Amino acid sequence: MKDSDVEVPAIQLRGVRKTFRLSEDRNAKTVLALDGIDLTIRKGEFLTIIGPSGCGKTTLLRIMASLEQHDEGEVIVEGEPVSEPGIRRAMVFQTFGLFPWKTVIDNVTFPLTVRKFPADEARNTAMKHIRRVGLERFVDAYPHQLSGGMQQRVGLARALSTGADILLMDEPFGAIDAQTRELMQEELLRIWDEERKTVIFITHDLDEAVLLADRVLLMSRGPGRVRELIDVDLPHPRFEYDVRGHENFAKVRGHIWQQLRNDLVQQREEEAS
């Protein structure tokens, strides 16, 4: 990365708004999924997104990936307004998004094959990441032969092997057990640290959100809005220190917890009235 780039944010959103229509016809019910999102994500930043179910986290990430068109506002990636997906952004899908007709290795090499990498180079890169996620025994298995957590890790390996600068990860560890998850988190932080990628990471695990992030984006229920952006002031590399024991960890975690609670209480009151 050139030095002159440092000023340019990785991703900038300005007044992004998105409504979904629940059926084809004009008068169908609509759902306001995102409303007036302003957000600047620095290069090399690790941002986690947390918020209640259905608040628009996935939608936001998809807009950043240019997989969804927003109704209003602007999406700027590395200084350029974008409207098409780009190879510098790689996505890990909440629903895994594996090709059922491709084996693990073929799923992982897919982005490289598409970019016409030599077959053995693609395979080597892919194998490196498959090993990272602990699936070397299953390189030739088809997705339906894998457990949920294993499928998710394939999706992860695929995104990592693209070598993209910006990783967009939608609950990438959602189906993985606590121990494996910790391994994965460590691995991800290592990669991020070494290669200084920009990571945007959705999770519904509070500990994870705080543990990994430079900043946590807290979204509010209903029309998805930015409720708060919280800086996480904890030392790096996180897995070498006992960050969970750090006083800031508890503080930030407690704060977010409180906010999410409030959101819930508020909603219940609204529903009651």
Place this chain on the structure above:
Amino acid sequence: MKDSDVEVPAIQLRGVRKTFRLSEDRNAKTVLALDGIDLTIRKGEFLTIIGPSGCGKTTLLRIMASLEQHDEGEVIVEGEPVSEPGIRRAMVFQTFGLFPWKTVIDNVTFPLTVRKFPADEARNTAMKHIRRVGLERFVDAYPHQLSGGMQQRVGLARALSTGADILLMDEPFGAIDAQTRELMQEELLRIWDEERKTVIFITHDLDEAVLLADRVLLMSRGPGRVRELIDVDLPHPRFEYDVRGHENFAKVRGHIWQQLRNDLVQQREEEAS
């Protein structure tokens, strides 16, 4: 339920073993998913299953649901050996398993329609559970119009509305944020308490495993085996006491954590050698 039933266990597994073949031909690589599982689940018990990714939790649950044939051993449900799915067992699927062509309400009423319930009765029952999972605004939406967490809750509502005695739940809260999850846990415990259902519940969240369970089944990596069955001695109803603060909670949680760690360490050593 009659008193005389009390002695009969809800589900009994005896020496259950399951191997998967990775491709059709006879000499293909095989995966030993479950090996010699012996397990007796009491009526009205809340059993949680925890274990590393790919250790066979889903396979075990599917065998209990008779969705998968085991190679060896016996599966006995309420005293009878079974080989076909039955309406007294309802399943929540890890991958949601919603019919993409049915709206939320139609997905939820599906099991009732199959059993020829009158349409309005089915609808009322379904609506009750859709409300419970907080999706009343989305009754007429299609699955692809819902967020991951919302889809999962539809699957939950569907299983609940069957009125089955035995609930087989595969990471039912895996895609749901912490706050909503807590609501759902509370709701589930209330239903369990009121209707004395037998619940078998896979999770990869340690807190959840301990918080909900009468017993925790800890599975070991590799060929899925019962590593340990841990009684959780905590007062009921759990959400009225601060069970997390209870000394037993920390103790049990700590123990399981240690066991899972050991499993991981053990595996790493095996791999290293």
Place this chain on the structure above:
Amino acid sequence: MKKRSKAQVRRDQIVGLVIFLSVWEIAARLLGNKLVLPSVSQILAALGDLIASGELITAMAESIWLLIVGLIVSTILGFVLGALVARSRTAYWMLNPYFSALFATPTIALVPLVLVWFGFGFPGRVIVVVLAAVVPIMFSVASGLRDDPKDLVDVARSFGVTGELQLLYRVRVRAALPVLLAGLRLAAGRGVVGMAVAETYLRLGGIGGLIKSYGSMFQTDYVFASILPLSLLGIAIVSVIGRIERRLHWT
């Protein structure tokens, strides 16, 4: 994939039609041989004449009735056979080779047999339509149902759907619907062909008879004017199926 609105589709199709007709008209005029390629205007004139004389309406009514009955019979039969062949190994090996054989046999070659067994009355003609349309329906049903939606079948089974038959209509048919409808489209086209074969080779009548009569008089413009409603009939069936599909599709 982004779905285009109905209005957009309609507009594109109209533009396409205008271009197509203009090219035809110009080509026909350049060629200047009515026997080989009549112009659009000549065909329309012939069509107007056919409508005015009432010939077309009578013929169409006869043909459409034949087609509808034939297609309904084919669909029912095709579904049953397709389901059998897809879901049962026994049925597959017992039935499939013969239906493949029937499939590959030109309907025209079967006309004499139909005559012997069913005569050239309405039943005989319906049989010809069924012979033409049933196998494609059967094949697409079989193809669709073989494409096993394993996860959803598991869901259904766990919620009390028992037996192949129930699974079939509650999950498999529904999941296979896109394939089925695609097959049904082509089968409908085959049905139209079968209908014309019945009407030109078994016994002259309906729209097929019309085409044949004008053909032997070398009235190419009238031939086109009689083929046109046949093609429109094909399109109409296809668009009815398309409409059903739209309604049933969830994305």
Place this chain on the structure above:
Amino acid sequence: QDFDLSGTEVTIGTAQAQVLNIGTLRMIEILQGWGADVTRVELPTISGLEAIIADRVDVASRSSDEILIGQARGVDVVAIGAPISTMHYAIVSSPGVNEIADLDGKAIGTSGPGGFNGMLFRYILKQNGLTPEEDVAIVPVGGSSERAAAILAGQVQATVVYIDNWLALEAQGANAQLLGYVSDIVPGLSSRAVFAERAYIEENAELASAIACANLEVNHWINSSKEDFVSYTMDNVRGANEEAVSKFYDVAMQIGMFPTEPAALLDTSGYQKLADLLYDGGELDTELDASGFVDASYLEEAAGMGCGTGEMSG
């Protein structure tokens, strides 16, 4: 006296309603006028013979060679009338081919192997000193309209089509010319026949006489007025071209297509010649004696009753 056919049900298989076939149409109308319950079935590819064997029609009004094939195969079908008495083919060629002899080195289109007109064409070629297959390529092509199309497309330089087809083509401005009518080139061949199984005829003698009478009446009607024929044809044949129909009438008169004399109308020698020709051409394996299956007695009886004078059918 008149025929009273009320209560008689009969199914008659005919060729397609073409100009050529107008006689059959009119004949059926007369039968209906006498009270018969006639079902007319236009048979396209299926021959009248097949329909009779399959027991789907009682009487057929179709090509004469069907009787010969039937007889050769042991089906006892008998001719009792003829909607057309002389050969109904025209030989048509591309410009530049002005006589049969010009066909040396050219290609001609006929119907398929086993087809009657192929054999006929071979006979004509030999008459003109050409050896089929050696001097002339013989290309079998589907039906009459396909053969016509083949000549328009320049695929063959000569072919044989129905006379009315040729006249229609000519009226449409086709780029082809007439080499001659088969009835002129090879005179004395029979063309079309009304036939049924012998057993059926014997059981329904009254009907057979009525058919014979109607046959004579129709021919009389055709011979007596061109206008009536033309206007009747224009009303009953789809896509008929008035000019072509009128021309057809003239040709028909010229080659004696519709005689009112029983002996001319159904001429045993025409069948015999046809049978000999087919046998020589190898299309028939057995020599046939036409007198066994051409039965003009009904026609003669009808003529004796006064049929063929325009008085019977009103």
Place this chain on the structure above:
Amino acid sequence: MLANLKKPSLYLPLLSLVIVFGGWELVGRSINPLLFSPPSVVAAEFVELYRSGVLIEAAQVTMRALFLGYAMAVIVGVPFGVVMGAFDRFGDILQPYLYAIFATPRVVLVPLIVVWFGIGFEARLFLVFFWSAIAISANTAQGVRHARPDLVEVARSFRVTRLQLARHVLIPGAIPFVLAGLRIGAERAIVGVIIGEMFLQIVGLGGVIQQGSSELVPAQMLVAVVIIASAGTLIVTALDMLERRFQNWKGA
């Protein structure tokens, strides 16, 4: 639970063979021999035609046009269908014409085909190729349109080209459609070549049928029909095998 189509036990096909041919023999003997023949007679006729060399030559003529035309239809039809499905605007415009042509009986178009393509090999090739290609394209296009939107999206996120999208996502997902199309296309091809041989220049197996029918020798006709039907059965069975090969990722 599921029918496993892979391992046919031998006795089933044999049993059905016996039933079908036995039934045919019985029925065949009860019908006038000028209209229909039992298999025994057909077999005798087959031997005779085979000996005389007529059959071999006819079959060669037919198969050449059939396989060449069908191969062309597959090579053109599948990509064309993918294009129609992937560029939905193009597909929407073209679709009605394809279905219209598909629904137009070729037998009524024969005179036009003579004028446009003559009566020889090219015309037969056209009859085989065009309708077969339409069936394949139309079905492929449908399959592509029903591609799983989530997977299309995954592919898009990795910036695939249209071609790569087709190769990696659309075609694998559309396999059942494509194969249903290939089967219907095969039938269109077979009927096409026979129509060409019966109504254009009379040659090949269609010519054998035509001759048998005009000379009232049903056995001769049936020999040709049986050969054609067997070819069709082979093609369809081969496609079934192919389908299973393509779907091995399902396990099942």
